[in-house]
Amino acid sequence: MHWQLALVPLVTVLLGADAPQDAAQKEFKKFEGTWQNVSYTKDGKEQTVEESKKYTATYDAEGNFKMMKDGKVIAQGKADELGMTRTAYTVRGIVKAEGGAEGKPSRAKKYAAIYKIDGETLEMVSTSPDKDMPTAFVSRAGSGHTYEVWKRMK
Secondary structure: OHHHHHOOOOOOOOOOOOOHHHHHHHHHHHHOEEEEEEEEEEOOEEOOHHHHOOEEEEEOOOOEEEEEEOOEEEEEEEEEEEEEOOOOEEEEEEEEEOOOHHHOOOOEEEEEEEEEEEOOEEEEEEEOOOOOOOOOOOOOOOOOOEEEEEEEOO
């Protein structure tokens, strides 16, 4: 589900020598703006480029995000924990999809992910928190992991 696409970190741990709030502001600055999805793979099944490009995500400096499909908000949320591994940042939080199936109210869902930002490219692998935290930037069949690539829009 594409609500997983828009995960952002809210730093609650000390990163480097910075105070937590300073580290959070630095991390949020990396995300701030609007991103275009260019690749989406869940459980080893890749979505078409045409379908991926229908999705955008907007992040603010407070750690809030909105996910849109064809310009319509389909999910929003805020992260609540950030950490680090040797190769990537980790993030956990809650996201709520807009409008539940068949008129049912939507539910907030927890997630866990790793991410890295290289210039104008964001890579992320997410899963539900009952699964093991992803350790590589890949989605294999049966893993329950979703691998996404985003490009910052100008």
